[in-house]
Amino acid sequence: MQRLLVFVFFSLMAATAVRAQLSISGGSTAVQESIGRAVTLTCTYSLSAGYTLREIKWYRVNGERDPVLFYYPGQSAYTYGLYRNRASLVNTDDSAQVASLRLSNLQFSDNGTYECLVGALNGQPAEESVQIDLVALVAPNDPVITDEYNNGNLTMTCTAYTGNPAANLTWTRDGSRVYHDVAENITSWRGYLDAQSIISVTASTAQSSTFQCVAQHPAFTAAQRASVTVGSPTVSTVNINPSPVPGEALQELDDIILTCMTQEGIVPQPTYQWTLDGGNVPASAQAYRNELKIFSAQVEDSGIYSCTARNDFGSDSGDATILIAERDTNIVEPQTGSPVGSVVGGVVAALAFLVLVAIVAFAWWRSKERGDYHTAEQSPEEPTAVVSTEPEDEKDEEKLNLMEEKKEEEPEVKVETQGEGHAEVAKKPDPDQTA
Known part of the structure; x- marks a missing residue:
């Protein structure tokens, strides 16, 4: 052992x-x-x-x-x-x-x-x-809150999309902690994680409350927040784009966008209704959420546009006046000496010069093709040869006649010999001496 x-x-x-x-x-x-x-x-x-x-x-x-x-x-x-x-x-x-x-x-x-x-x-x-x-x-997107309201029961969902790891979400109501009913992380596009938290509360029309969703993440330098307020919507103003100059009208055929500005983060989400002078808006206008788009505005589309924001807790309205004038078709000429006029003038002059050069070059080329253009170094053209169309027999007979006539006109030349090895050629008599 x-x-x-x-x-x-x-x-x-x-x-x-x-x-x-x-x-x-x-x-x-x-x-x-x-x-x-x-x-x-x-x-x-x-x-x-x-x-x-x-x-x-x-x-x-x-x-x-x-x-x-x-x-x-x-x-x-x-x-x-x-x-x-x-x-x-x-x-x-x-x-x-x-x-x-x-x-x-x-x-x-x-x-x-x-x-x-x-x-x-x-x-x-x-x-x-x-x-x-x-x-x-991977830092997720800032949290967003969506809501669903039904007979006093308000369900709100806070989501922070595409993070790694998923963000940590918490809720408060008027500064006090509210515990979620459902919290989960959902694998989304390319393996990122969506953090989602849902709460259900009872909303009373007699009491306004502010809810806040707080997202924390290791990639955040500070916590990100999203807030909503349960209550009646309030319309602050109706914006016009393009914004008209005070005292001046918009031009017809412009596309005009009206935006109904309400307090941000109001729940339940309000619905919006638009009217023109208390009646229907133009047929060319399209409404989407808190915007009204007027396509190719006409003079008759002028008037007072009203927007009403409404939810189960109340409503509020705002309006804006639009004046649309006929489009000015006159073309404004640039002023002499202005930078725009100088640039345009320079461009026109350059184009005119190029056109002139092209015309001269074309005329020179055409002249050369026709043979009208000669340089000093060119030799004069040789006379064009005349081609006879007479038959060959007639040509030969004519040549013989010319030779006979020439022979008759010339005097005979006699050669006399003087001894052996010597010869003397008689010269053709000089017409002057003969005379």
């Missing part, structure tokens, strides 16, 4: 020594950072004397281990896939015993669990690993 106890003791000591040869730890089991920024996943290790670093490997764990970065001492770190040119080790000095990973330009797709693995060697290989959760923060 004593021998068995001694064996167990030394076995435990040996196992403890093996584990102590390499130890690894992560700086935090969960790290959060906003997308677009750089994040560091801290991982450190410790080696016993005689052990050397063999490798540092980073994986993303998503059911399977997808490689992110591999490093072997004395070599460059190699990155994989979407992590190329974005992943790097914070320190590659073996003596520092740091295996931390740095990711630049954090993406929503980087969201997940990462594993840091360190391998050592001293005759026998040893390795240890640790896992770190990375949350890529």
